[in-house]
């Protein structure tokens with residue numbers, strides 16, 4: 343059978359199986375056909391119709407992927423670190439323990455597999471088109487955790503339900519569901535992505551003493567990641583010791599997982615503090631201290647009034663605090679106490695103006711509330727990438743009359759040096775940090791920086807992938823609702839925000855060089871590979887995808903780059919690209935530009 347016949351045969355089998363429910367060949371025969379096609383054309387869409395195969399093939403792990411021994415308290419972690427340390431200077435690597443499915447990506451052989459029992463896993467290469475890779479490693483074998491980011495999981499819950507109509511309860515279940523589905527077609531259509539977080543993508547290096555002393559800061563530094571986490575992994579930094587320490591049949595002795603998942607504790611809710619977030623006043627629960635995950639906790643985020651009402655939480659109640667799949671504690675249950683007080687707020691605790699409430703969110707209605715302005719400006723400066731603007735500096739700047747982000751750019755060194763606690767050097771550093779930003783900021787970062795409620799970086803990215811900034815300021819709620827994850831209420835809030843902030847956006851565009859990052863990646867930067875290459879074409883396609891390109895199969899006028907092993911070849915694609923005036927570069931050149 344030649345390639346065309348093979349594709350036609352598989353297409354016929356797919357139709358028989360899915361449309362007619364009447365397969366003419368056995369699953370084993372079907373798998374053989376798929377494997378043949380994968381060899382000659384690994385990216386052919388027919389492969390992905392049913393997935394890798396109906397009978398899952400197995401992948402043997404040359405180096406076993408053992409699971410880690412688990413600890414549930416900082417005390418246990420401390421004991422283990424002492425037992426494997428040769429001296430107090432011994433260094434450990436601390437990595438977030440991502441909450442998903444452990445996977446191995448063999449980039450040379452273009453094969454993605456699960457951990458399985460540690461020695462043999464399942465081949466899940468068919469989901470690769472959905473996978474974004476986050477890694478710092480240059481090794482050809484990447485080991486990490488396949489996860490849905492928090493934003494992707496929220497988007498998935500809104501756009502897809504399970505076969506029985508229910509929605510996924512946890513991101514981990516959803517990953518398992520996607521990986522085990524025979525076809526990834528619907529996920530492709532909805533633009534849903536999995537992320538492979540290589541274990542070394544984020545890591546900190548500390549001594550045992552530093553880990554114990556900085557534990558809270560470590561938790562804080564990973565708590566804002568967009569990836570679900572259910573613990574931390576701690577391993578010896580000195581890999582030469584691994585062999586000496588060895589492994590049991592289940593786990594290596596040189597690493598330990600400190601798991602937080604499903605750790606709950608009971609307490610009594612005593613008070614609620616309202617703190618200013620970016621856009622709204624956030625209720626923070628204050629309760630009798632309890633220990634979870636090795637840390638004493640007495641505060642938890644209550645999110646908003648809707649959450650408080652839905653769980654019927656009142657002051658004086660007995661509450662269950664949980665740290666599940668995340669490091670920020672949550673109150674999951676409340677049992678009425680003998681004497682209870684409803685949680686509510688009428689006036690801004692900072693400026694004493696009457697608050698407004700919508701969709702469970704509480705906002706200070708005073709446009710000049712200095713606390714709101716400070717929080718918005720700090721957030722906006724952070725989104726733009728300006729370092730060194732903390733609460734105290736920003737509070738002083740707001741007191742001196744600054745109300746918008748664009749005004750920061752006209753501050754000179756002298757006016758910064760007049761701030762309390764600012765030496766000349768610090769003022770100069772801050773001045774440089776502010777001016778550096780004017781060299782270039784992505785469009786979606788600019789849009790997310792101006793302080794429109796409900797318009798954070800994720801939503802801004804989605805908007806900018808569809809529209810230019812000039813178009814966005816003119817969008818009404820109906821237009822906004824055509825963007826995934828923007829519902830009715832959110833659309834109206836954003837529309838109002840855009841009307842209020844369009845001048846600020848215009849001013850910032852004049853000051854800052856704007857890069858159309860996301861827009862180009864989504865709509866323009868298409869790439870096509872052609873000709874014989876020494877690795878499967880799909881390997882390069884995956885690499886391109888990781889670098890923000892969109893690999894396509896066909897050469898058209900709108901194609902941005904054709905990559906070929908030899909630019910003097912005379913393949914049909916190359917001829918066509920020349921005819922259309924599409925940019926062409928050699929594989930070697932392209933690899934140099936992305937690696």
Ligand SMILES: [Zn+2]
Pocket residue numbers: 690691692693694695706707708711712713714
């Ligand atoms: Zn206020």
